[in-house]
Amino acid sequence: MKNKKTSIYKAKAISGYPEWLPEYRVIELQWFDAIRSVFESYGYSSIETPSVEELDALMAKGASDKEIYTLARLQADEESKKDKSDARLALHFDLTVPLARYVSQHFNNLIFPFKRYQMQRVWRGERPQKGRFREFYQCDIDVINIDNLPLHFDAEMPRVMHEIYQKLNLPEKIQIRISNRKVLVGYLLGLGIAEDMIADVTRILDKIEKIGSDNVVKQLTDDLGLDTKLAEQSLALSKIRGGKAKELINAVKALGVNNDLLEQGLTELFFVLDNLSDLPDGDVIGDLSIVRGLDYYTGTILEAYIVSDTDFGAVGSGGRYEDLTGSFINKKMPGIGISIGLTRLFSWMVDGGHLEPQRFSSTDILVVQSSSESYEVSMQTANILRNRGFNVELFHSAVKIKKQLSYAEKKGIPYVWFPPFEGVDVHEVKDMKSRVQLVADPENYIF
RNA sequence: GCGACUGUAGCUCAGCGGUAGAGCCCUCGGUUGUGGUCCGAGUGGUCGCGGGUUCGAACCCCGUCAGUCGCCCCA
Numbered sequence: 001m002k003n004k005k006t007s008i009y010k011a012k013a014i015s016g017y018p019e020w021l022p023e024y025r026v027i028e029l030q031w032f033d034a035i036r037s038v039f040e041s042y043g044y045s046s047i048e049t050p051s052v053e054e055l056d057a058l059m060a061k062g063a064s065d066k067e068i069y070t071l072a073r074l075q076a077d078e079e080s081k082k083d084k085s086d087a088r089l090a091l092h093f094d095l096t097v098p099l100a101r102y103v104s105q106h107f108n109n110l111i112f113p114f115k116r117y118q119m120q121r122v123w124r125g126e127r128p129q130k131g132r133f134r135e136f137y138q139c140d141i142d143v144i145n146i147d148n149l150p151l152h153f154d155a156e157m158p159r160v161m162h163e164i165y166q167k168l169n170l171p172e173k174i175q176i177r178i179s180n181r182k183v184l185v186g187y188l189l190g191l192g193i194a195e196d197m198i199a200d201v202t203r204i205l206d207k208i209e210k211i212g213s214d215n216v217v218k219q220l221t222d223d224l225g226l227d228t229k230l231a232e233q234s235l236a237l238s239k240i241r242g243g244k245a246k247e248l249i250n251a252v253k254a255l256g257v258n259n260d261l262l263e264q265g266l267t268e269l270f271f272v273l274d275n276l277s278d279l280p281d282g283d284v285i286g287d288l289s290i291v292r293g294l295d296y297y298t299g300t301i302l303e304a305y306i307v308s309d310t311d312f313g314a315v316g317s318g319g320r321y322e323d324l325t326g327s328f329i330n331k332k333m334p335g336i337g338i339s340i341g342l343t344r345l346f347s348w349m350v351d352g353g354h355l356e357p358q359r360f361s362s363t364d365i366l367v368v369q370s371s372s373e374s375y376e377v378s379m380q381t382a383n384i385l386r387n388r389g390f391n392v393e394l395f396h397s398a399v400k401i402k403k404q405l406s407y408a409e410k411k412g413i414p415y416v417w418f419p420p421f422e423g424v425d426v427h428e429v430k431d432m433k434s435r436v437q438l439v440a441d442p443e444n445y446i447f
Numbered sequence: 448g449c450g451a452c453u454g455u456a457g458c459u460c461a462g463c464g465g466u467a468g469a470g471c472c473c474u475c476g477g478u479u480g481u482g483g484u485c486c487g488a489g490u491g492g493u494c495g496c497g498g499g500u501u502c503g504a505a506c507c508c509c510g511u512c513a514g515u516c517g518c519c520c521c522a
Binding site: 010011012013015067094122124126127128129130131132133136137138139203303304313314315316317339340341342343344345368370400401402403404405406407408409410416418421422423424430432435437 | 483522
């Protein structure tokens with residue numbers, strides 16, 4: 001190994017691309033299992049779509065403001081770059097657009113309403129930050145149907161979300177906040193705000209919790225030119241928040257704005273909140289400051305936050321879209337879906353020290369190798385134990401027992417097995433925790 | 448894309464103009480087949496990179512790259 005230091009590529013983490021040590025990865029896998037079992041308990045089917053889609057497909061919904069990673073071949077020369085036959089590929093930035101493509105493509109083979117779950121990495125080129133990654137897992141469920149989709153599904157989504165957060169053993173409460181874009185948009189239109197300003201106004205209203213009411217009014221007036229009264233009226237809706245469906249609806253009505261869309265939205269929101277009223281107080285609330293991305297959501301919208309750390313950002317979100325597949329197929333297909341931000345939530349747990357590191361490996365038994373001549377007997381012993389269903393590791397060289405025990409200790413392996421060796425013709429097993437060592441038969445020893 | 452701060456050993460950091468340091472980790476040892484402690488020894492650094500100032504730069508200046516946090520946006 002004459003590698004000159006100067007030629008070594010210094011190992012370093014790439015910002016925004018998280019990875020965990022084995023003792024935490026185990027827990028991440030447990031999370032996947034827990035989430036999957038809840039998804040399946042509600043009858044969702046699993047699919048997986050490729051990491052890439054054609055760039056045109058990803059952009060079809062006009063989501064061009066997302067930071068999309070495109071793929072390029074290192075060997076691509078000028079000639080092939082001009083080759084139009086190669087469609088440009090890009091990494092998906094969420095799982096909803098791939099779903100739309102998938103449903104359109106496999107339309108004839110799917111059963112509707114199509115309920116699917118998908119747990120995959122997604123990629124976004126945004127600048128990394130605390131809780132914000134460039135590569136991360138999203139765990140999604142969506143229901144998509146032809147022509148119309150019952151409102152019951154709008155209530156099922158937060159219920160599934162709630163169940164998952166319960167299952168993950170989190171140290172802090174997660175709150176699911178629900179609103180309805182028809183309420184928000186209808187209210188603002190009813191106030192007389194121009195349709196083409198709705199997006200800008202809602203974007204600012206969304207910041208109420210982060211920057212406070214005064215600053216919201218300031219931005220609405222300074223940046224958008226709303227007069228102070230209109231700004232305050234706009235804000236009035238966003239201040240409404242609460243658990244009881246009826247009171248929430250009445251509070252909106254008390255603002256005295258009349259608009260058909262608003263009425264429709266209130267009816268939907270009431271249905272959803274009322275349906276969830278059996279859940280513990282504060283776990284699910286109506287919150288009219290919720291805005292969500294403006295791309296395709298049209299009805300119910302929801303976000304989930306860590307109550308003690310809302311600045312950390314949403315750890316789950318979702319909503320209803322009137323027509324998801326419009327750009328892929330000539331059918332109207334409404335849907336509703338949610339996404340659990342697994343990586344964000346998991347990283348919060350790791351960084352906050354909320355996770356108890358697990359064993360480095362799942363090895364149950366380490367079989368000692370006494371000498372190079374005894375390799376055969378050690379291997380046979382390991383096989384016997386492995387055939388009985390245990391996870392067994394055979395130590396990789398005949399070094400001092402001290403080193404082999406130390407290895408087992410560090411890896412958290414609970415048992416060390418000593419096959420017969422010179423002078424001793426029985427097997428022995430040591431319980432690392434109690435330090436007790438006994439004569440044992442690998443064929444039938446009960447651990 | 449914009450702004451603030453930070454880059455010294457594998458990790459956490461000290462040093463802040465005069466020949467590179469600590470703790471942890473790792474390796475070896477404290478005799479015979481037995482791990483968590485303790486003791487001793489050792490390996491390991493282009494002080495992010497490139498210029499400049501200076502007799503002399505890890506330290507000062509400029510640039511650059513990277514990281515962290517915030518804005519934007521979002522899981």
